[in-house]
Amino acid sequence: MSEPDLATTESAPRRGPRGLDRPFMQRRAEFEEALSRNASARGAEAGASLPRASLWGDAFHRFMKNKASVVAAIAFLLLLAFVIFVPWLSNEDPYALDFSQAYQSPSWAHPFGTDGFGRDLLVRTALGGRVSFAIGFAATFAIMVVGIVYGATAGFVGGHVDNALMRFLDALYGLPYLPFAIMTLAVFGTVNFWTMVVALTIASWFTTARVMRGQIFTLKQNDYVRAAYAVGAKGPRVLYRHLLVNTLGVIIVFVFLELPGVILGEAFLSFLGLGINPPKASWGTLAQDGYTAYQAHPYIIVIPSICIAWLILSAFFIADGLRDALDPRTKEA
C-alpha cells in the first residue's frame, strides 16, 4: 500500500464523506425536525414556536458530545501547543553541537535525550514539528485550493468540460504516489520548504478534486439553485453563495483527512533522503537521523515517529467526529 494514501483510507469504513452528499437544506430541515420533535414531546404546548437552530451550532454540540472527537481535538491541540511553545520556552540551543553530550538517553536534563551531535531532542522535535506542521498546513491548503477549483469547475460547468477534466483526473490516478513526488522534487533540483509543499500537493490533490466535483454536481441539481437563477443570480454568485458554502462541511472534513497524509508523505520522502536540508529539520528528517543509529539508540527514531502517529490519530478521529457532527442521520455504529 503506498503508505501515505490516507485520503482514501480513513474513509475506509465508510466510502467517502458519507451522507454529506445530501443537500444542506435538506439536512438542515431534518435537523430542525428532529429537534422540534424532541422539544414538543417534552411537554411544550402543541404548536408553540421553537427556538431557531443553526446548523453550525448544532454540529458543534454534536461534536462535543462525541467523546472520541473531543479527546482527539484536545490531543491535536496539545501537539500544536508542544510544537509552538517548547522552543519558545526552552533554554537549550537546538543548533549547538556538543559532542560530549552525544547520544544521551532520555533524562531529566534532556527529556527526549540528545542526538549524535549532542543537540537536545526535546527542542529539536518541537522545532521539527513546526516545520512538519508548516509543510502540512501549506500543502493541505494548496491541495484544497487546487482540488476545489478543479473539482468545482468540472462539477459546475458540466458537459464536455466536466468529462474532459474527469478523464484527465482518472489518468492522473495511474501515477504512483511516491515516484511522482520524487520526480517533482528532482525537477526542482533542491528540497526546501516550497518545493516540498509543491511536490506533495501535486501528488495528492486528486481525491479532493474528485470529491468536490461530486459534491458540486449533486448540489447543482437542487431546486434552490434553479430558484436562485430564476431571481436573476448569475453563475459565479450561485456557485459561491449557494454551492460552495454548502460544501464547507466536506471541505473541513477533508482538511483533517489530507493533513496527516501530507505530513506522512513528507516524512517518507525525508526518510528516503529527500528531505529538507539541515540544519532545518522536520519529523521526517529527524526520523531518518534516528534510523542511522537505531541499533544502539532506538529512542531517536521512536520519538518523531510517535509525534507523527499522534498527529495522524488525532486528525483522523477529529475528521470522523466532524463527519458525524455534520450529518444528522448518523447511525449508531
Add this chain to the structure above:
Amino acid sequence: MLAFIIRRIVWTIPVLLLVILMTFLMMKLIKGNPFQVTDRPVPESIQRNLDRKFHLDKPWWVQYLYYVRDTARLDLGPSLVQRNQDVNDVIKEHFPTSIKLGLMAMAFAIIIGIPLGVFAALKHNTALDYTAMGIANLGFALPSFLVATLLIYFFALRLKDYTGLPTNGWTGPSSWILPTIALGIYPMTYFARLVRGTVLETLQQDYIRTAKAKGLRWRLVVGKHVLRNSLIPAVTAAGPVLGGLITGSFIVETIFGIPGIGKYYVTAVTGRDYSVVMGITVLLSVIIIVANLVVDILYGYLDPRIRDERA
C-alpha cells in the same frame, strides 16, 4: 458485459499514453546531464554522438513518440548510467523481488485483516472490538519506517537468540518474515477497518432481518448473507491496495536492504538515469492501471445489480 470489458480495456490506452507523457515531460524538466560522470564537461563530439543515439537532438514530442513506440515493443531503452545494462535488465533483476514482497504482504494483510474486521464487527462494542480496532488504529498511524525499525530492533536484534531472524537481506524464508509484516501491517489495518465498517452496515440491512425471521441459523446468516455482501468492497479495494503495495515498498526495501525496485528508483533519480526512471515509473503505472482494471471488471461479476447495469 463483454462490451463493457472491451471498452474499459481500450480506455486504459489513452490513460497510459498520458501517464507516459507526463513522466516524460517531467524527466525532460530535470536538469542535468546523465552522461556527465565527472566534473569535466563531456567533449562536444562525444556529446553529439550520444545525443543522436538517444534522439536527444530532436524536438521533445518526437522523442516522446519514439519512446512510445519503443515501449510498445517492450524496449525501454538502455540505462544511461549503467553502461552495459538495459532498463529491461534492471527491471528483470529487481522487479520480481518487489512483486514477491508485495504479494506476501498482501496475503498477510488479507489473512489477518479481514477476519479481524469481521470479528470486531460481530462483537461490536465489546472488549474484543475495542482491542482489535485499537491495534488497527495503531498500525495505521505508526509510520512504516518506525514499524520496520522496531520489528528489526526487537525480533532480529534483541530477541535474536530466540528467533534467529536476520536484520536484512533477502535470502530465504526467514528473511521474508519481518519485511512482509512491516509492509503488510498498514494494508492489514485498512482491510480490518474497511471490513468492520461494511459488516456493521450490512448487519443493519433489512434483508438480514428477513434472514433471521426465516429462522436460519446465525452462522449461516453471517457466512452467506453478511459476508457475501460486505466483502465486495474489500475485494474491490484489494486491487489498488496490491498496486500500492508493489509500487510503494520503497521504505521497507530501504530499511531491510531488499534489492527491489524501490531502492533502485531513488538512486536512479538522483543519478539522472532518465531511461531507468522512465521505465520504472511507466511500469509501476501499468501495474496500478491494470490492478484498477481487474478490480473494476471483477466488481461487475460480484454484484448482480452491476452485472445487469453493464449488460
Add this chain to the structure above:
Amino acid sequence: MALLEVEDLRTHFKTREGEVRAVDGVSFEVEEGSVLGIVGESGCGKSVTSLSIMGLVQSPGRVVSGAIRFEGRDLTTMADKALEDIRGKQISMIFQDPMTSLNPTLTIGTQITETLRRHLGLSKADAEKRAIGLLEEVHIPDAKRRVRDYPHRFSGGMRQRVMIAIALSCNPKLLIADEPTTALDVTVQAGVLELLDELRRDHGMTMIIISHNMGVIAETAEQVLVMYAGQVVEQASVNDLFDRPEHPYTEALLASLPHIDDADPRNGRLTTIPGRPPDLLYPPAACRFAARCKYAGRDDCATVPPELREIRPGHWVRSQHPASERSAEPVGAR
C-alpha cells in the same frame, strides 16, 4: 387455549437519554384461524410488538417483562436456538419494505430454498421444485425462469409476493404481516391483500396484520387492536370497532378519514388530531392520550391511568370517557 397469548408485554430501548418504553404493557390473544389487525400511528409500538413476538428486537431494545405464549410455550424464555427453529417454520413474518428486505446478491430461488432446506431438510432439487411451486402460488408468472433471477429484476409488488412465498414456504401456523402494503402502490395493494387472504384460507393460517391504514384493517381483520403510545387502547371485532368505536382516539382516527360522500367535499379541511404523541422516554403517568383528547377534563384523566376494561362483551377500551359513557355535555371540554 389461544394460539398466541401475549401477556403484559414490555419492550424497552436503552438510549443515551434514557429508557424508551416502546411497548408498555400490551396484552392480547389470537385464536387459531383468526385474523388480528393491529392499527395505530407511527411510533405507537405495533411493529415493536410484532418483532418482540418473533424475538427479533435488536439491541439496544429488549423485552423487559411479560410473556408471549405460542401454543403454550413462552417465547420470551426460550433459548436462541429454539427460537430459530420456530421462526420461519411455525411463525413467519413479512415486512414493510420489499425493496430492501431481500438480499440483492442472492437469487430469489436461493432465498426460498434456504428456508426449505433449513426447516424441512429438503434436497437441493426438491427444494427448487417446491420453490417454483411457491412462486406460482403467489402468482408470479414464468416462475420456472424467474426463480433464477435476482431481486432487482422484480417490481415492488412482485417482491412482496416473493416475501409472502418465502414466509409461507414451510406452512407456518402464524403469519405476522407488518405493514405489508404500505410501501406499495395503491393499485398493487389490493392484489397483495387478496393474495394474503386466499393463501390464509388455503393453508388454514392464523394471521396478525399490522397497519396504520384503517382501510387495510377494515378489509382484512376480524379482531382489531388499536394501539397508542405503547399501549392497547381499544380492542374489538372489526365490525363493532368501526360501527361503534369507543375510545376518543379511535373516533378521531375514523373521523380523519376522508369520505367521498361528505356533506361538503369542497370544504377542504380534513379533521386532524391536534398535538403529537407523547415522548416514550417519559410517558405521562396517567392517560397517555389526555393531552390531545377532546373529552379530557380536570378529573382523573390527568392523574389516574385508565385500565383496559370490557365495556361490552368482546369490546375493550382504555379510557375514562368512552363513547357509550359520555353524557350529552362533554365534561370539561376544551
